[in-house]
Amino acid sequence: MSNINKPNKFLPTTKEEMKQRGWDELDVVLITGDAYIDSPFMGIAVVGRILEDIGLRVGIIGQPDVNSDVDIKRMGEPKLFWGVSGGSIDSMVSNYTATKKFRNDDDYTPGGKNNKRPDRATLVYTNLIRRYFKNTVPIVLGGIEASLRRLTHYDYWTNKLRKPILFDTKADYMVYGMGEQAIIDLGNYLKEGKDPRSIRGLCYISKEPVEEYLRIPSHQECLDFKEKYIDLFKAFYDNNDPVYSKGLCQEVDGRYLIQNPPSRHMEEEEMDKIASFPYQRDAHPYNAKDGKVKCLETIKFSIMTHHGCWGECNFCAIAAHQGRTIRTRSEKNILAEAKHFTTMKDFKGIISDVGGPTANMYGYECVKKMNLGTCTDNKRCVDAHRLCRTMKVDHSRNIQLLKDIRKVPGIKKAFVASGVRYDLITADKKHGKEYLKEMIDHHISGQMKVAPEHTNDEVLHHMGKPGKQTLIDFKKMYDDLNKESGKKQFLTYYLIAAHPGCEEKHMHELKQFTTHELKMNPEQAQVFTPTPGTYSAVMYYTEMDPFTKKKIFVEKDQRRKERQKEIVVAKNAFASSNKKKSSSSGMQG
Numbered sequence: 141m142s143n144i145n146k147p148n149k150f151l152p153t154t155k156e157e158m159k160q161r162g163w164d165e166l167d168v169v170l171i172t173g174d175a176y177i178d179s180p181f182m183g184i185a186v187v188g189r190i191l192e193d194i195g196l197r198v199g200i201i202g203q204p205d206v207n208s209d210v211d212i213k214r215m216g217e218p219k220l221f222w223g224v225s226g227g228s229i230d231s232m233v234s235n236y237t238a239t240k241k242f243r244n245d246d247d248y249t250p251g252g253k254n255n256k257r258p259d260r261a262t263l264v265y266t267n268l269i270r271r272y273f274k275n276t277v278p279i280v281l282g283g284i285e286a287s288l289r290r291l292t293h294y295d296y297w298t299n300k301l302r303k304p305i306l307f308d309t310k311a312d313y314m315v316y317g318m319g320e321q322a323i324i325d326l327g328n329y330l331k332e333g334k335d336p337r338s339i340r341g342l343c344y345i346s347k348e349p350v351e352e353y354l355r356i357p358s359h360q361e362c363l364d365f366k367e368k369y370i371d372l373f374k375a376f377y378d379n380n381d382p383v384y385s386k387g388l389c390q391e392v393d394g395r396y397l398i399q400n401p402p403s404r405h406m407e408e409e410e411m412d413k414i415a416s417f418p419y420q421r422d423a424h425p426y427n428a429k430d431g432k433v434k435c436l437e438t439i440k441f442s443i444m445t446h447h448g449c450w451g452e453c454n455f456c457a458i459a460a461h462q463g464r465t466i467r468t469r470s471e472k473n474i475l476a477e478a479k480h481f482t483t484m485k486d487f488k489g490i491i492s493d494v495g496g497p498t499a500n501m502y503g504y505e506c507v508k509k510m511n512l513g514t515c516t517d518n519k520r521c522v523d524a525h526r527l528c529r530t531m532k533v534d535h536s537r538n539i540q541l542l543k544d545i546r547k548v549p550g551i552k553k554a555f556v557a558s559g560v561r562y563d564l565i566t567a568d569k570k571h572g573k574e575y576l577k578e579m580i581d582h583h584i585s586g587q588m589k590v591a592p593e594h595t596n597d598e599v600l601h602h603m604g605k606p607g608k609q610t611l612i613d614f615k616k617m618y619d620d621l622n623k624e625s626g627k628k629q630f631l632t633y634y635l636i637a638a639h640p641g642c643e644e645k646h647m648h649e650l651k652q653f654t655t656h657e658l659k660m661n662p663e664q665a666q667v668f669t670p671t672p673g674t675y676s677a678v679m680y681y682t683e684m685d686p687f688t689k690k691k692i693f694v695e696k697d698q699r700r701k702e703r704q705k706e707i708v709v710a711k712n713a714f715a716s717s718n719k720k721k722s723s724s725s726g727m728q729g
Contacts, residue, residue, distance in 0.1 A: 286305050446466050602639060
């Protein structure tokens, strides 16, 4: 039964709030690099609500002061375990640009100033606990920062391979991936005094190897041979599916990192339950007193329809963290959430987003994958040339969901701001055009964002993105439907510079394409950042194609990276001509 409308409170973050609940101690204290925002979009809030649901007393500390004991001690030592997360965004990505310049802003910090999230937050918070609580209960890592660093990994900011994060932090366990079932199991095991090391979705350090697990290259082998690091990453990437994946065992300085097989995915009914917990959808007053938290503008009135993505862009970590199988919520549960928004006093009738990692993957999956797991041997659901024949793209369920949301009394507009795969729209010959028309007529405003990233076939191959002809076909469909609807809406494009395999000549080629084929001048492009958990980061470090182990060009000079970006965003004759037309039109008006 849904409890979306059930009243509740924030989870406690002070002793006073604990006393209000009649608690003198907590079972679990969760620590995060974000402000405490009680939202289904915030991993730490979801974990807190899951543990609350199984009967544990949970408190949350958002962005503790790392230079004193004031915050870390304010609710006392937990009875069962500490949970540590760097936050919703990797702290190094949050704190630094692709060219390693410090970011001044943080959308997850009250007031917006980037002054409360330490570099390598997971490591810093674990050390903070150890400093003030000797011989304490287990420390458990979670969240995307830890999850993507669970084995030997390339660290862009120091330009070297680092050990699995459990060795650096000296934490006891790690829950990797989304971790819903794993955190339920962990809470119950520790409550019952049972050894948690058999839990799926858990990592830990052992003095002995687990013989039945897959032995992967040691940390030292990865340091000595880049080819070995590629082998390790492939094992890491291929063993994220709960249907068939093996446990992994990596030797690190005479001890072993043990990664148990992945936790099972949530079923639809379980997804609905977790989405229906009584989130307050706001920043906790303890944090909110320091200013507005900008991310709430986006997530407060947004709906997450599903988890997972099978697009497998090589520069994206979603496949390694969330998984390559789509798990959906039911339409009934999603509509209940939309209706709940209309009861909230500050809701203005606008839903900011209805989507997921890729908005138009809602409501369908490959039957073969559901039964046997994701394909191995480098087979992908979609590549630069085609969609796999067994993946039957079908936007019909998504179309009906959007129509039903629009019918909810009090909903004026429901945007789809999540990324959309345009190649799936063109591949769906039965419903793709209808879906795009729905988007154009009702779910965007003025522009639609798509992510071709590049247009050179060689670069697209290294990115794991579809070819440029798909983009040309989609743009024509988009323009025709806008004309048919009497609208003047535009496409904006996410583009990446300096991805492995990309040279300046490729950026000049991209510039020509945007000018002559897309009839526009890009205003922004993103310099590639090699983040842990991605094939692209492996390419950057090894300077090899990880699928063939052949050498590829990798731009590592920061000035030349910026030069690649400047090539594509530079103003050209086409842009100047458009600007003159716009100015002339304005004077006539």
